[in-house]
Amino acid sequence: MRRIRKTRSKDGKFRFSRSRFISLIILISVCAFSAWFFYEALYTQATDDWFESQAGISDRVSLPKDDAPHQAAMEWWYYNGHLSSESGKEFSFHYTVFLINNVIHHMVSHASLNDHQTGRHYKAQRRTAGNPSSNKENSFEFIQGDWHMMGGNGNDKLKIITDKFSLDLGLTNTQPPALHGGNGIIPLKDAGDSYYYSRTRMNAAGVIKIGDKTEKVTGISWFDHQWGEFLVGLLKWEWFSLQLDDGADVMIYQLRDKETNEPILYSGSISKHGKTETLLAKDFEVIPGKKWISNQSNIAYPTEWVINIPSKNINLSVKSINESNEFDAMLTTYNIYWEGAIKVQGSHTGQGFMELYYMDKMH
Template structure:
């Protein structure tokens, strides 16, 4: 969901305006570093930006690129990878764009811009019980960061996703941590892209215009290599998921965070589901998702179509946040009943704003037949409310 990224942009703004490029890394033994309160700076006015009031036509490959008339945008890649010896990895590589004003600055300087970019690269290494994440930011000027199409590419410094041809259905992903940990993959879509919500229009609140334009490649075949901190290279294969979303909106007045699920089953089906949580613990009525069949046809899911139960929790030793750590997810009309468990409990990103995002395993039944699969889950608003921070 688009909403999950606004929490990230305040520190990005501060860093860019100071002409700084900051990188923070957290391995399992690192200490929490001081951070600024982002709430006040995130309360930016929405006036003058384009809003998502209704469905719009998409034009590809152009719409894979940036939409600077909207305030917020992100390109989001996650995946589960396996080595021949059975080693298991999860990755997250995300790029975020934030407009500081509706119009670019009236100046001829190449350094001046109203666009800032922010990125996260996180890697889960199951066998070594290691999760690490870094964040970077830069201004969208002089080639430091940006997003184009065609040909499709999005980048920040040397972190990048770029089309092998012109479109986004076959891409190369590259990112490296300060300790040398590296992700280098080629990912190719195995299905057509999916437009979520109503033809790609995904409301996040009842307020007019408080919605996003949202689409995904829900099953990409990924192959390449991972380099561990000890410089050992591991050949990997697996599946990836790509989300792209843009909007000018924010959480509703009573919303504090969200839970987002992407699931890839071994029977060829995928599921995207998000729920927006209110302060009283209830789930907002605009929550929902998409079920994708093996042939690419889709079924839109409303909140009441999905039953989600938390079966375990995990408390972060750094933030004290109590996160869900196992779920039972059911879609009765589709005879889908699965349990979802994290690959590692500790997949919390302790960066500008703390949240949990990690690789998961999936097992259960679909249509009465046993299924298993992999996925990614994102959990926000558990370490602190997201309201007022984006």
Template sequence: MRRLLGLVLFLGLTGCALRPGVIPARSVPVPPAPAPPPVPLTPLRFPADDGPHRVLSEWWYYTGHLVTATGQRFGFQLVFFKSERARRPVGYAAHFAITDHQAGRFSYAQRRAVGPPLSPGRYAVALGDWRVRGENGTDTLVATMPGYALTLTVTPLKPPVLHNGTGVISFGPAGDSAYYSRTRLRASGQITTPAGTFPVEGSAWMDHQWGNFISAGGGWDWYAIQLDDGSDLMLSVVFDAAHRPLWRFGTFVSAEGEAVPLADWTAIPLGAWTSPRSGAVYPSGWQVTVPAHDLSLTLAPVLPDQELDTRESTGTVYWEGEARVAGTQRGRPVGGWAYVELVGYAPAP
């Protein structure tokens, strides 16, 4: 489950004027788009479902762990949002972030724009010179910000994972959402940093979610874990406005690509970090246990401060960061890398 609640704030902003510092994809007036038809979700098909859908809410999300030939490490996040509402132009937003291990620095940027609907049957999304395009999971990603630039090609090593077994998850009265992931992508390309431009390789993760759901308030914790033995885990818990759990679900993906839904798992915070900017108190470090697979993992953030203030684009402040993974699986040592997203901890904007 990705950004269900934070995106709703964005939906209310898509008819507003752009603010200074936010780079638009187009600078000409765009006529309102017709309302997307309220059709039920259908079984997922690939590569058709990699592309856009005429629904209220949709996003494509990438994170990954990159390394240079000399061992310099970087984490990255790149996400594109799309929202459609009657009598408004289609709204777009994007976030780009880099975790620079060597410099001990977390950097991010954001954009939003309005424009016409995306072409059906073709996966290509762009805001200015930020873009992603591809087919069947082989995608090209490009993004820039002051100090950093990234160009990557990602290639799937496993089939797409249909969460909840079908690729459709229910949020009860809020509606249904299609949701699949490509949990293990080979990544290669180059990164530009204040220290220079370097070839990089590594692994990446992609989420794609869409539907006619609505919601407000609350938040969630979300974990994307890639283990060194080739297995992956998606874990998510959604909270209401009082931080009471509403939904908890997950998926274990074997090294061979077999996906198994998870209901029994825990993620216990090991510490906390307080943002000096927003005042939010976020969990920092987690003990993750998955009894069905005899997994006990410790997740440690690469940097405590990986908070994004994206009120200029999607109206929310959240923590999204890279973490190291160490622990045991069936009594044997295992390591890896993860991305963790924490939403609903900062005061409402």
């Protein structure tokens, strides 16, 4: 490396030459700008940009190969579940890992646990630079300190440890995966297209801990894996996963334009005994009822809905178990959404989960 030239002045002191001094200032400025750019990209990216990528779909979903991570701009692995303890207590949880591969690669995890006895909603989130997933064939493994999500081919493990709650579960699939859209590809209209499949009934067993109280639990979990090149930031949505007591499992989503609130796409799937059928907009209706308004965000979330699927003689009333289930993810994914367990009544009974993403005030 060349030395920076110094010259001796008449007073005997060493000084940088003018040209070297200017070069040093430019170098410092470039380094400072680079540091600022990477900070902005990693920590202050706007919601739309955080989700942004371009559509590109070619093949149908192939399992267990597609359990593993892909070279997609956006990808997530998502679980929800209903759990019962040996003492008869009821709980529900959700745990999601997002991989984002844009200018900066990073991983985000969201987790929550609901105590149905007390109505307490425990939440936690983490963000890690880079991609800490392991390159394993036909499987996935994500480790963020003492948070673990790993599995493949329907044999999975989840572990979350926080200062307020902990969860350690093993999950086993009980029936064939549901490939949404018929081949595992769903259209998102102007937002692009997405690969998407679910394991709709996974037996869950393990332990949860709230405070200093540990409970052995069993239950049923739902797993989603979705990836592709799409623009989720353009959309609002309502999403439902329903596990009916007669063995049918239903996934329904409604997409709307984020700016105009106009409907873009209604679609879904119904699975039973290993057979999955695609539901189009004409096949069902989803009607909002009572709303809960968040004191924090002032967003109004419908927490009661009517879901009708006439061709299947399904007429359901779904209701949140805990209305106060808003998840403030501004620290990690720069958004706010509602995620929680629901009760299912009507022509069929069962349980499920609901996700509502609006990000602005609804009236």
